[in-house]
Amino acid sequence: xxADRRPCVALGAAGAIxxxxxxxxxxxxxAWVVLPAALLHVAAxxxxxxxxxxxxxxxLLAAAMTFSLPLIGLVMAMLxxxxxxxxxxxxxxxxxxxxxxxxxxxxxxxxxxxxPVCEALLAIDAGTRHVALASLQRDADARAIAVLxxxxxxxxPDPVLEAALALEELSARYAERSAEACAEAERRPSRDSAxxxxxxxxxxxxxxxxEPALLPAIAARARACYGTxxxxxxxxxxxxxxxxxxxxxxxxxxEAALALIEPVLGTSACEERLLELHRDAAHAARRFELLPPxxxxxxxxxxxxxxxRHERNRSFAxxxxxxxxxxx
Amino acid sequence: MTAEDHQEPDGSxxxxxxxxxxxxxxQVCLLLEGTYPYVAGGVSSWVHGIISNLPxxxxxxxxxxxxxxxxxxxxxxxxxxxxxxSELYCQAGPSSGPSSIATREELERRIRGLRRRRAQAPxxxxxxxxxxxxxxxxxxxxxxxxxxxxxxxVAELLHGDAAFAxxxxxxxxxxxxxxxxxxxxxxxxxxxxxxxxLTAPVPDAxxxxxxxxxxxxxxxxxxxxxTCRPFLLTEHGLYARxxxxxxxxxxxxxxxxxxxxxxxxxxxxxxxxxxxxxxAALSRVAYHQARRIVALSEVLQRKQLAYGAAAxxxxxxxxxxxxxxxxxxxxxxxxxxxxxxxxxxxRARPLRVGFVGRVVPIKDVVTxxxxxxxxxxxVDLDVRIIGPDNEDPYYARRCKALVxxxxxxxxxxxxxxxxxxxxxxxLDVVVLTSFSEGxxxxxxxxxAAGLPVIATDVGGCRELLEGRGGExxxxxxxxxxxxxxxxxxxxxxxxxxxxAPWLRRRMGEAGRARVHAYYRTDxxxxxxxxxxxxxxxx
Numbered sequence: 001x002x003a004d005r006r007p008c009v010a011l012g013a014a015g016a017i018x019x020x021x022x023x024x025x026x027x028x029x030x031a032w033v034v035l036p037a038a039l040l041h042v043a044a045x046x047x048x049x050x051x052x053x054x055x056x057x058x059x060l061l062a063a064a065m066t067f068s069l070p071l072i073g074l075v076m077a078m079l080x081x082x083x084x085x086x087x088x089x090x091x092x093x094x095x096x097x098x099x100x101x102x103x104x105x106x107x108x109x110x111x112x113x114x115x116p117v118c119e120a121l122l123a124i125d126a127g128t129r130h131v132a133l134a135s136l137q138r139d140a141d142a143r144a145i146a147v148l149x150x151x152x153x154x155x156x157p158d159p160v161l162e163a164a165l166a167l168e169e170l171s172a173r174y175a176e177r178s179a180e181a182c183a184e185a186e187r188r189p190s191r192d193s194a195x196x197x198x199x200x201x202x203x204x205x206x207x208x209x210x211e212p213a214l215l216p217a218i219a220a221r222a223r224a225c226y227g228t229x230x231x232x233x234x235x236x237x238x239x240x241x242x243x244x245x246x247x248x249x250x251x252x253x254x255e256a257a258l259a260l261i262e263p264v265l266g267t268s269a270c271e272e273r274l275l276e277l278h279r280d281a282a283h284a285a286r287r288f289e290l291l292p293p294x295x296x297x298x299x300x301x302x303x304x305x306x307x308x309r310h311e312r313n314r315s316f317a318x319x320x321x322x323x324x325x326x327x328x
Numbered sequence: 329m330t331a332e333d334h335q336e337p338d339g340s341x342x343x344x345x346x347x348x349x350x351x352x353x354x355q356v357c358l359l360l361e362g363t364y365p366y367v368a369g370g371v372s373s374w375v376h377g378i379i380s381n382l383p384x385x386x387x388x389x390x391x392x393x394x395x396x397x398x399x400x401x402x403x404x405x406x407x408x409x410x411x412x413x414s415e416l417y418c419q420a421g422p423s424s425g426p427s428s429i430a431t432r433e434e435l436e437r438r439i440r441g442l443r444r445r446r447a448q449a450p451x452x453x454x455x456x457x458x459x460x461x462x463x464x465x466x467x468x469x470x471x472x473x474x475x476x477x478x479x480x481x482v483a484e485l486l487h488g489d490a491a492f493a494x495x496x497x498x499x500x501x502x503x504x505x506x507x508x509x510x511x512x513x514x515x516x517x518x519x520x521x522x523x524x525x526l527t528a529p530v531p532d533a534x535x536x537x538x539x540x541x542x543x544x545x546x547x548x549x550x551x552x553x554x555t556c557r558p559f560l561l562t563e564h565g566l567y568a569r570x571x572x573x574x575x576x577x578x579x580x581x582x583x584x585x586x587x588x589x590x591x592x593x594x595x596x597x598x599x600x601x602x603x604x605x606x607x608a609a610l611s612r613v614a615y616h617q618a619r620r621i622v623a624l625s626e627v628l629q630r631k632q633l634a635y636g637a638a639a640x641x642x643x644x645x646x647x648x649x650x651x652x653x654x655x656x657x658x659x660x661x662x663x664x665x666x667x668x669x670x671x672x673x674x675r676a677r678p679l680r681v682g683f684v685g686r687v688v689p690i691k692d693v694v695t696x697x698x699x700x701x702x703x704x705x706x707v708d709l710d711v712r713i714i715g716p717d718n719e720d721p722y723y724a725r726r727c728k729a730l731v732x733x734x735x736x737x738x739x740x741x742x743x744x745x746x747x748x749x750x751x752x753x754x755l756d757v758v759v760l761t762s763f764s765e766g767x768x769x770x771x772x773x774x775x776a777a778g779l780p781v782i783a784t785d786v787g788g789c790r791e792l793l794e795g796r797g798g799e800x801x802x803x804x805x806x807x808x809x810x811x812x813x814x815x816x817x818x819x820x821x822x823x824x825x826x827x828a829p830w831l832r833r834r835m836g837e838a839g840r841a842r843v844h845a846y847y848r849t850d851x852x853x854x855x856x857x858x859x860x861x862x863x864x865x866x
Contacts, residue, residue, distance in 0.1 A: 130577075152811070153811075160811065161786065161812050168813070171694065172723070179729075218733075
């Protein structure tokens with residue numbers, strides 16, 4: 001590309017006019033000379049203002065400089081006209097938004113602005129329904145899916161259709177994610193990829209997205225992925241106990257869940273949630289003997305007695321067989 | 329981009345280009361958005377049927393698409409009475425932006441010149457009309473006249489000061505809670521197609537007939553105003569409502585930051601509402617200019633009225649099918665599938681259940697498969713999915729994987745498209761689990777063949793199965809209506825029909841009688857012929 005010489009020519013002409021003005025002022029020390037010299041200086045500034053091939057803002061800046069500082073201003077005007085930036089993505093990049101903390105009043109207002117989600121799903125206004133649906137689809141947890149299934153049973157056809165489409169989208173998304181995760185686990189076999197695949201596959205069981213007819217097949221696939229993960233890193237197989245037991249409990253087999261939890265009780269890092277799942281499984285299997293005794297109502301008494309009771313409960317939790325021998 | 333662009337060597341040609349002689353003025357110009365002749369489906373079949381069965385009417389077709397090259401070859405052979413096929417595209421192909429400083433300066437110079445000229449010229453009436461469409465729900469002749477002026481170019485919309493002023497005002501009034509940049513680009517994306525369509529030439533015809541509102545409806549209404557010729561509108565589904573549902577889930581519209589992600593939004597995004605209002609306005613424009621507004625069913629007509637159609641313009645012309653001559657429908661009861669030797673009691677044969685349609689999400693094939701799996705636990709079925717599965721390969725794969733997961737590969741088969749003549753003779757029951765339908769031809773064809781149908785309660789399905797009242801309802805149900813996405817209800821209906829051959833027979837006869845009485849092709853064609861005559865005569 002050939003450089004545009006028009007600004008240089010114009011600036012040169014303006015410079016010549018400005019030099020003539022200065023020379024005139026120097027050569028004739030009379031007061032009347034000031035006027036023509038000033039006119040020449042203004043003419044130089046006007047010449048810069050009418051530059052061709054430069055953006056209007058640059059022309060204005062260059063003319064202002066020429067007018068403000070005789071001769072020196074012209075050099076600066078030349079720089080203004082000729083210098084080019086490089087686009088500067090960083091100049092137009094948006095800074096990270098400043099997160100403004102909400103006051104308690106604002107938070108309360110927003111929390112109470114929308115009604116219950118079930119009401120919103122049945123609203124006459126389509127916009128309100130769509131917002132509620134979008135929110136449920138974003139959450140896609142057990143509660144959201146339960147609410148969507150509830151709206152399928154409502155009499156008004158519009159909300160029913162919208163909920164059906166939302167569930168279909170969630171199902172399609174699940175099918176895509178699980179296929180991708182399983183393909184990844186096959187492509188790069190490792191404990192982590194197998195575990196990730198198992199978690200994705202089992203998610204439809206935990207959040208209620210899977211149809212009852214599909215549960216056995218999905219569970220079988222999730223079990224296979226968990227099994228692969230355990231095989232690929234036998235040292236850490238115990239860490240999978242919670243996830244595998246949760247799956248079995250969701251599939252309605254608490255005995256299998258207990259069988260998975262009991263060997264690792266007291267050894268696993270995630271003890272709290274394992275104990276919780278153990279309690280649930282014991283309840284579901286009606287194996288009440290595995291449960292720790294109910295916490296008695298605290299009564300005022302010697303501190304050492306309360307502490308001893310707490311310690312005993314903890315022992316039962318860690319070793320359920322102790323509960324068998326316990327007597328009040 | 330327009331009908332005049334046929335000389336462009338980009339591979340797409342219109343029929344008018346093939347014929348060197350100028351096409352005579354057609355009697356009816358059909359405005360088709362994303363359908364005939366490039367896309368197969370219910371609307372395209374309807375269009376083909378109308379053109380083929382009215383050989384004494386000459387048609388010009390204007391196909392309005394999103395982008396040139398986005399459609400494959402024509403799926404239909406155009407009948408001889410099609411005088412012209414033109415194409416119009418909302419979006420231009422990808423263009424390379426100004427790459428050098430010199431080009432950019434030239435562009436800037438042109439934009440400055442444009443702004444100077446526009447500053448002296450009066451404000452574009454089309455721009456005023458856009459402004460009104462967004463802020464005022466009322467549509468009148470003045471608005472149509474402003475749109476028909478088409479005095480706004482794409483360049484003026486993109487770079488003009490007046491357009492920017494309109495954007496700023498609409499932003500402040502309609503979406504001050506979203507980023508201005510977002511609003512600016514959405515405004516451009518929304519209006520550039522409108523400007524392109526408004527400024528494009530439309531085939532000359534005695535009357536304009538659009539098969540939907542939206543872009544096609546806008547082009548038809550504006551052509552009608554410019555030429556002072558009548559405009560007809562037929563809707564198979566409610567365009568504005570369908571777009572509304574798409575927009576509510578569109579990922580390309582960014583919702584404003586909610587701050588805390590756990591908190592719900594109380595109102596829909598302003599940008600979604602902006603788009604939604606635009607499509608609703610396009611529908612109102614088409615409704616205002618249309619001389620008659622045709623719906624396929626009562627359900628759709630009620631929705632049209634709710635969306636702003638004038639009551640004195642609306643009318644119902646249902647779909648129609650050709651009754652099979654000497655086929656299953658004409659066969660006596662003793663020759664129907666239930667009475668064939670292999671089906672007599674004692675020689676049990678599985679009930680042949682068919683899903684006839686494209687394997688695409690809107691047809692909800694997944695629910696059909698789940699329903700069949702449930703029903704197969706109680707009765708013996710031979711299930712066939714009959715229809716193309718290449719439109720959405722991912723969904724088709726998902727459906728096939730589901731069949732495998734359910735271990736039903738033996739009982740459920742994907743058999744692809746089948747010739748219509750032989751299709752229904754091989755079935756005992758037809759099931760339709762669509763999320764959305766207008767007035768499905770599949771139900772009419774199945775009924776014409778004497779088959780009962782199980783269909784979801786969408787569009788005009790209930791009318792087709794249970795009748796529209798009075799004598800129609802007295803014919804009895806032609807099948808069972810189920811809830812959308814309810815595999816259990818569909819399965820229960822399949823089981824009911826599998827266990828009661830007499831019920832299948834009775835429903836098949838009722839359906840056949842209903843088609844004969846109300847849904848014959850010749851009736852539909854006669855009504856459209858009368859409509860065209862009345863319109864053209866006037």
